[in-house]
Every structure is written in structure tokens, then in C-alpha cells.
Amino acid sequence: MIEPLKPPRRKNPVARTRQPTLPPAQRSRTSFGLTAAAAEGRFALQVCVECGTVQYPPRDACCNCLSEHLPWQDVSPWGELQAITTLHHSNDLYFRERLPWRVGLVRMEAGPVVVTHVHEACAEGERVRLSLRLDRAGQAVMVAMPGRETPHMMETPLMRELTCDPKFRRVLVTDAKSEVGQAMVRALLAAEASLVFAGDPQAWRHNAGYEALLRDPRVQPVLLDVTDTDSVDRLAGQIGGKVDILINTADMQRDGGIMYQRDVNVAREIFDVNCFGLMRLAQAFGPAMCSRTADGVNNAAAWVNIMSIYARASLPPRGMWSAANAAALSVTQCLRAEMRPSGLRVVNVFVGPVDQEWEQRTPPPRVPPANVARAVVQALQQGTEDVYVGDVAAELRDRLADNPKAVEHELGRG
Amino acid sequence: MSNNILAQFMSALLAGQIRIIDLTETLTPEFPTIVLPPEFGQAWPFRIEEISRYDERGPAWYWNNFSMSEHTGTHFDAPVHWISGRDLPNNTVDTIPLEAFIASACVIDCSAEARENPDFLLTIDFVKRWEEQHGRIPPRSWVLMRTDWSQRQKPRDYLNMKDDGAHSPGPDAEVVPWLIKERDVHGFGTESVGTDAGQAQHLDPPYPCHYFMHGNNRYGLQCLTNLHLLPPTGAVIVAAPLKIRRGSGSPLRVLALAPTQ
Numbered sequence: 001m002i003e004p005l006k007p008p009r010r011k012n013p014v015a016r017t018r019q020p021t022l023p024p025a026q027r028s029r030t031s032f033g034l035t036a037a038a039a040e041g042r043f044a045l046q047v048c049v050e051c052g053t054v055q056y057p058p059r060d061a062c063c064n065c066l067s068e069h070l071p072w073q074d075v076s077p078w079g080e081l082q083a084i085t086t087l088h089h090s091n092d093l094y095f096r097e098r099l100p101w102r103v104g105l106v107r108m109e110a111g112p113v114v115v116t117h118v119h120e121a122c123a124e125g126e127r128v129r130l131s132l133r134l135d136r137a138g139q140a141v142m143v144a145m146p147g148r149e150t151p152h153m154m155e156t157p158l159m160r161e162l163t164c165d166p167k168f169r170r171v172l173v174t175d176a177k178s179e180v181g182q183a184m185v186r187a188l189l190a191a192e193a194s195l196v197f198a199g200d201p202q203a204w205r206h207n208a209g210y211e212a213l214l215r216d217p218r219v220q221p222v223l224l225d226v227t228d229t230d231s232v233d234r235l236a237g238q239i240g241g242k243v244d245i246l247i248n249t250a251d252m253q254r255d256g257g258i259m260y261q262r263d264v265n266v267a268r269e270i271f272d273v274n275c276f277g278l279m280r281l282a283q284a285f286g287p288a289m290c291s292r293t294a295d296g297v298n299n300a301a302a303w304v305n306i307m308s309i310y311a312r313a314s315l316p317p318r319g320m321w322s323a324a325n326a327a328a329l330s331v332t333q334c335l336r337a338e339m340r341p342s343g344l345r346v347v348n349v350f351v352g353p354v355d356q357e358w359e360q361r362t363p364p365p366r367v368p369p370a371n372v373a374r375a376v377v378q379a380l381q382q383g384t385e386d387v388y389v390g391d392v393a394a395e396l397r398d399r400l401a402d403n404p405k406a407v408e409h410e411l412g413r414g
Numbered sequence: 415m416s417n418n419i420l421a422q423f424m425s426a427l428l429a430g431q432i433r434i435i436d437l438t439e440t441l442t443p444e445f446p447t448i449v450l451p452p453e454f455g456q457a458w459p460f461r462i463e464e465i466s467r468y469d470e471r472g473p474a475w476y477w478n479n480f481s482m483s484e485h486t487g488t489h490f491d492a493p494v495h496w497i498s499g500r501d502l503p504n505n506t507v508d509t510i511p512l513e514a515f516i517a518s519a520c521v522i523d524c525s526a527e528a529r530e531n532p533d534f535l536l537t538i539d540f541v542k543r544w545e546e547q548h549g550r551i552p553p554r555s556w557v558l559m560r561t562d563w564s565q566r567q568k569p570r571d572y573l574n575m576k577d578d579g580a581h582s583p584g585p586d587a588e589v590v591p592w593l594i595k596e597r598d599v600h601g602f603g604t605e606s607v608g609t610d611a612g613q614a615q616h617l618d619p620p621y622p623c624h625y626f627m628h629g630n631n632r633y634g635l636q637c638l639t640n641l642h643l644l645p646p647t648g649a650v651i652v653a654a655p656l657k658i659r660r661g662s663g664s665p666l667r668v669l670a671l672a673p674t675q
Contacts, residue, residue: 204446204569206577228443229463254452265455 002121005155007168007194008297020294020343021094025137031058033072034140038132041384043077045110046070056112077130079108081144084124094136098157106130106144116142120156133162133383136293136343138336154381163383164302164345169244170195174224174281177201177210179356179369180306181249185213187373188247191381194298197239199224201250226250226277227269236284241292246285247304247376250277253358257319267320274324278305278331286335290342302380303339304347305332306372309393311350312400313407347385349376352392365391430674437638437651437668438488439564445637446569447486448607449580457483484663490655491609491624491634495662498629505631507661514633515654517600519556519670520548521644528561528583532574533613535586541593548646553598556635556651559585563605564639574612584611587622594630601633603651605641609634638668645672 027035030046037044046055048062049069061068084104090096104118106128114130122128128144135141143162146153154165171188175181176198188196196219200210203223213219222239225231226248252273254266261267282303289300310318311325329348336346353359355366367390375389388394399407426432439445441460448457460482466472484507485491492507493499504510522544527534536559541551551557561583566572574581584604585593593599602609602623609623619625627634635653649672655664 204449204573204575206575225443228459228461230443263455265458269456269458 002150002152002156004152005160005167005297011296017292018294018296019291020136020341021097022137022341022343023094023135023139023141024092025139027139028058030060031140033058034132035134035138036386037072037074038134038140039384039386040388041379041382042074043130043132044072044074045112047073047075054108054110054112056108056114075110076108078147079106079110079114079128079130079144081106081118081122081124081126081128082113084118084122098161104144106142114142116144117158118144119146119153120158121146121150121153134345134385135162138340138345138385160297164245164347164380166191166193166245166377166380168192168194169298169301170197170242171245171247172197172199172222172224172239172243172285174199174226174246174248174277175201175250176213176221177205177207178249178251180251180354180372182209182213183369183373184247184249184376185219187370187377189216189218191377193245194218195220195242197222197243199235199250201225226280227272229280232277232280232284236288240285240288243285243289244292244298244300245302245304245380246281246289247306248278248281249306250274251306251308252324253308253318253321255318255358256321257316258323261320267323270320270324271327274307274321275327275331278328282331282335282338286339286344290339290344293343300344302345302347303335304349304376304380306349306351306376307332309350309352309388309396310411313396313404313411315411345383345385347376347379347387349379349387349389350393350397351375352390352394352396367392427671433672433674435640435643435649435670435672437635437640437644437670438666439637439639441480441482441487441665444569445487446573446607447483449573449575457485459483460486482665484658484661484665487665488635488637488639488668489663489665490653491628491636491663492655492661493628493631493633494660495634496621496624496628498625499631502629502631505628506659507655507664508657508659510633510655512654514600516650516652517554517556518552518647519558519603519644519649519651520544520551521558521560521641521646521649523560523646524583525560525562525642528563532581532583533611534561534583535611536584536589537586538589538592541589544646551593551597551599554600555597556601556603557593557597557599558603558635558638558641558644558651559583559605560641560644561605562642564637564641573607578613579615580607580612582606582608582612584609584614585623587617587619590622590626594626594632599632601635602627603635603638605636605638607637609636634663635668640670643672644670645675648673 048067050067051065053064082105087101102118107113127147131143131145132140171193173184176185185196198219224235252270292300308325310322311329314322353362353366355368379387388397447459462478462480465477467476493502493505610621614621649670652669655666
């Protein structure tokens with residue numbers, strides 16, 4: 001039986017806030033294949049093209065035949081937990097603060113024997129499911145998980161370290177009036193967030209959906225226009241110290257390429273929302289969140305950016321918007337580097353065309369806003385950081401990995 | 415002679431016989447700008463970013479960058495703003511004759527009517543009734559429509575956006591050409607976000623105040639405040655827009671001079 005997570009007690013306002021420590025982050029260059037898989041919630045290992053050996057830990061040559069052709073492939077995560085060791089001492093600051101700590105040895109059905117973190121509910125001799133997770137340092141670690149879903153499985157101290165579950169956390173949704181924003185608030189409430197700050201960029205505009213959300217006592221309306229530095233600063237002054245997860249839903253989608261626009265006004269407006277808005281949020285909310293990443297059960301855990309998949313390749317009929325999304329993607333890469341020392345996870349969610357008014361003339365498939373919201377909550381619960389929502393986004397990711405030049409030409413044909 | 419007049423003016427001002435009333439709203443990022451369908455070009459709201467504030471960005475000085483449209487906050491409309499005024503001479507803020515920037519004002523109090531009816535339209539009859547009380551509108555005089563709209567809560571009640579768009583008072587389609595032709599007015603000023611009513615799209619012609627005023631080389635002032643502090647007649651308005659090359663309008667400080675009662 002796993003103890004369910006208890007709601008955090010109210011914080012003593014004069015207590016010192018515990019400062020974050022990080023697990024060791026050094027890895028070989030090759031092992032970033034594990035990080036890439038963990039970032040997307042996949043379980044992939046090197047598989048030798050020549051002899052078929054599944055290999056772990058990652059190396060530059062096959063441990064069986066010395067081949068250098070070792071593509072990363074999804075493999076079976078199942079294995080037998082052969083031994084558990086409980087550490088009662090560590091010289092590493094991170095583990096020292098979290099002792100006792102269980103590590104184990106798993107013989108994988110795919111072949112390798114791996115040293116792994118062990119979930120609190122696993123016992124020796126059991127069949128376990130290995131999982132690649134990002135730790136607080138943003139690096140992949142192996143975790144042996146119970147073979148079957150168990151209640152409250154994701155609420156243990158270990159899993160809470162490896163995920164950013166909204167449960168009992170306070171979340172700011174920067175634009176909660178948009179279709180995606182409203183769906184986001186609903187999904188967060190369903191995931192038991194303790195408080196949702198629902199950003200309202202246009203107080204003068206009536207919106208029945210948004211107003212209905214406010215009936216839930218856990219939803220608090222806040223004025224927030226990401227194009228207005230005063231507005232962002234003012235809100236950070238009010239709630240900056242209690243935002244555990246920030247989800248940036250602010251987006252200004254408009255049609256239009258570049259050359260046949262008569263001016264850069266619309267482009268500037270889009271950049272002001274999608275790119276500079278993100279920067280303003282980062283400057284106003286980022287430092288306070290980074291200082292609270294070890295603040296108990298409801299520590300600051302994640303910074304979520306919802307972007308178009310066209311951040312990764314321009315869709316010429318929406319060239320301005322694509323450019324702003326690409327700029328935003330670059331901003332998030334910088335933020336990842338800047339937030340990494342704190343352990344605050346930067347989650348990038350790439351979505352295909354969303355079913356909302358600005359995609360009116362986009363043929364299906366279009367992603368329902370509720371699916372975007374569900375994917376965000378899932379990512380937080382699972383602790384992933386690169387998320388692709390919808391067939392269009394997932395397909396474009398694969399095509400870009402396969403042949404980016406072809407994608408450039410294909411998107412250009414409209 | 416002129417020295418003498420100005421000396422008299424200054425001594426009256428210093429003696430408190432002339433009040434200066436600020437008809438200008440403070441420029442803030444929250445101040446509403448006119449709302450158009452999102453597929454049209456949009457007027458930028460007021461935005462401000464600190465350049466430095468006695469800090470590492472500039473140790474001994476404080477200053478800001480700001481951005482906004484020509485039609486944000488309390489602002490002046492030049493004739494070129496509307497298509498009806500596009501071919502007129504001296505129709506841009508940089509070429510408008512200086513004399514246009516100082517003019518007397520008639521303040522028509524429609525505050526009770528606007529309180530009752532957000533869609534209140536000023537009519538010829540209403541103006542005639544005002545004239546019965548306060549005298550005929552003199553030529554080349556601003557007509558300022560007092561609605562107390564500036565005292566509404568901003569932005570929600572000020573824009574007053576409903577399912578069918580904005581609802582705010584303004585002039586009807588008959589009174590505007592009448593004011594120009596029969597009273598030779600200088601321009602029209604309002605407290606709401608535009609010189610036309612919120613639903614003026616549905617008048618004939620649409621946006622009659624813009625259409626006729628600018629088509630006759632007259633001017634507009636909007637987002638005014640403190641009109642309730644002005645006498646019905648006898649105030650002088652000083653309203654000089656920024657000298658923007660080919661500018662269609664400009665935010666500005668609007669001052670009224672009025673005799674102290």
C-alpha cells in the first residue's frame with residue numbers, strides 16, 4: 001500500500017526556504033540518447049544494426065561486435081528486479097538530503113542488466129517495468145516501476161522528484177480566456193491542482209466559458225496581458241511567490257506570410273505576445289520560481305511553453321506566426337539553460353493545428369483544445385519535457401528528423 | 415499691444431482668475447484603445463519599458479521607451495484620418511495651421527441621457543435646446559459632448575462591449591453636417607474612445623462624425639476627461655498634436671482655460 005500524498009501544510013512565512021540541490025549531471029555525449037527518449041517519455045536504448053544486441057549503458061561501439069551503428073530504438077522495458085540495495089549514506093548533497101535511497105539491479109528481457117533507481121512499491125524478485133525519467137538535473141535516469149498500476153503510484157517521494165504533477169500545486173495559466181487556456185484550467189482542476197490562477201488578458205471582453213470557470217473556488221481570476229510589462233510585473237508582485245507551475249498559453253495566431261504583408265505591425269504584435277511575452281514572464285516569474293524548487297510538496301516544478309509545431313519549420317501561409325514561434329522556441333532553449341541549475345523543468349509542448357477560430361479554414365485533423373490540455377497534464381504527471389500533440393505535430397517531428405530539406409519544400413507548397 | 419494682452423492674460427492666470435483644467439487621461443498600458451475586428455489592423459495600446467532607473471542601465475538617470483498608435487489615449491484626429499478628408503489641404507498633424515490648436519469650446523451636457531442610455535445619440539434638436547439656454551454656438555468653436563463617460567470603470571464599462579459590439583454615446587448622422595454647415599464648428603470632442611458612437615457603424619453614413627468632420631477639414635478630440643469641470647461656454651481649449659510627418663492624429667495634452675467662477 002502506498003500512502004497517498006498529503007496536501008502540504010501552510011508554509012511558515014518566516015521559515016527559510018530550502019535551496020535546491022541537483023543530482024549528478026555528468027553524462028557522456030552518447031548517453032544524451034537516453035535523455036532524448038526520457039524527454040518524450042519513450043523507452044529507447046542503443047540497438048546494434050549488425051548483431052541486434054541491445055546495449056546499456058550507452059557506448060560508442062557495440063559491446064558484442066564492436067559495430068558503430070547503434071541507432072536508438074524503442075525496446076521492451078520489462079525485466080526482473082534481481083536485487084535491491086538501500087543506501088543510508090552518500091557524499092552527494094542531493095542524495096544525502098533524500099536518504100535512505102533504494103537502487104537495484106534489473107535483468108532486462110531485452111538483454112542488458114541495469115543499475116536503476118527503484119520505486120518504493122517494488123520488491124526483489126518482481127517483474128518490473130523500467131522507465132526512463134528526467135531527474136532534477138534534467139538528465140535521464142532509469143527507474144524500476146511496479147509491473148502493474150498501483151493506486152497513488154506517482155505520489156511517492158521518488159516519483160514526486162522525477163515528475164511535476166499538478167496535484168496540490170498552484171498553477172498560473174497565462175491566458176485562460178483562450179480555448180486552450182480554458183481547457184487547461186479544467187484539466188488542471190481534474191488533476192487536483194490546489195489553485196489555478198486564470199490569466200485574463202482582456203478584462204473588457206465577455207467570455208462565458210471563462211466566467212463559468214470562475215465558479216470553482218480553486219480558480220482565481222488574475223489580470224495578465226503579456227504584452228504589458230507593468231501588468232506582468234504587477235501580477236508577479238502579487239502571486240510570484242506561490243506559482244509552482246506556469247503554463248504559458250498566450251498566443252496570437254494570425255494568417256499571413258512575409259513578402260506580401262504591407263507592414264510589420266501584425267508581426268510585431270505577434271512577436272510581442274509569443275516571444276517578448278514569454279521573455280517578460282521569464283523575467284518576472286522565473287527567478288522567484290527558481291528559488292522555490294525545493295520548497296516542499298508544492299515546490300516550484302515546471303515552466304510550460306505551449307507552441308505551434310511550426311516553431312520547428314515555417315508554414316509559409318503563416319510565416320509571421322511561425323517566425324514568432326521559432327523565436328519563442330529559441331527563448332525556451334535559453335530558459336532551459338538558465339533554469340537548469342534550479343531544477344525547474346522547462347516543458348515544451350508542440351501542437352499541431354488546434355481546433356479554434358483561427359484554424360477555421362485548416363482541414364482536419366485539428367487538435368481539440370482539451371487534448372492539448374490533457375497532453376500538458378500528462379507531461380507534468382509523467383515528467384517529460386518535449387511533447388508533441390496531435391498527428392500533425394508528431395508527423396512533422398518525424399519528418400524533420402528524417403529529411404528537413406524535404407519538409408522545407410513540402411510546407412512551402414502549402 | 416499683444417504684449418499688453420498677454421501680460422493681462424498672465425496676471426489673470428497668476429491671480430487665479432483663469433483656471434487651467436486638464437482634459438487629458440493619463441497614458442497607461444491599461445487605457446482602452448478602440449476595438450476593431452481582429453482581422454483589421456489594430457491601434458497599438460500604450461506600452462512602456464524602462465530604459466534605466468538609476469541602476470546599471472544608467473546610473474544617474476531614469477527614463478522610458480514607450481510605444482502607442484497615433485490614436486491611443488486622449489488624442490487628436492486630423493482630417494486625413496478619414497478617407498473623406500484624404501485630399502484636403504493641410505490635413506495632417508504636421509501641416510494643420512497653428513490657429514487650429516487654440517479654440518473656444520461649447521460643452522453640451524448629455525450626461526443624464528448617456529447614463530440612461532449608453533447608445534444615446536446627440537441630435538439637432540438636442541443642440542437647439544442647448545442653444546436656447548446658452549446661446550448660439552459661435553463659429554470655429556469646439557463642440558464637446560459631455561457624457562461623464564470618462565468616469566466609467568476602465569476598461570470594461572468604458573468600452574461597454576456586448577455581444578453585438580461596443581455601446582457608447584455619440585452624435586447622430588444629421589447633427590454633424592448641421593454643426594458644420596449651420597454653425598461652422600471647429601471640431602467635435604467626446605469622452606468615449608472615439609468621436610462616434612459605439613454602434614456608429616450602423617448609422618448612415620457609418621461613423622458620421624469622422625466622415626463629415628474630416629471631410630470638411632475639421633478635427634476630432636476623444637478620450638477627453640473632466641468635461642464636467644468646464645462651463646457650457648467660455649472655455650478655451652489648447653490642443654496641439656505632436657508634429658508627426660504625415661501624421662493622422664496624435665496623443666496630446668489637452669488643456670482648457672476657463673474663467674474662475
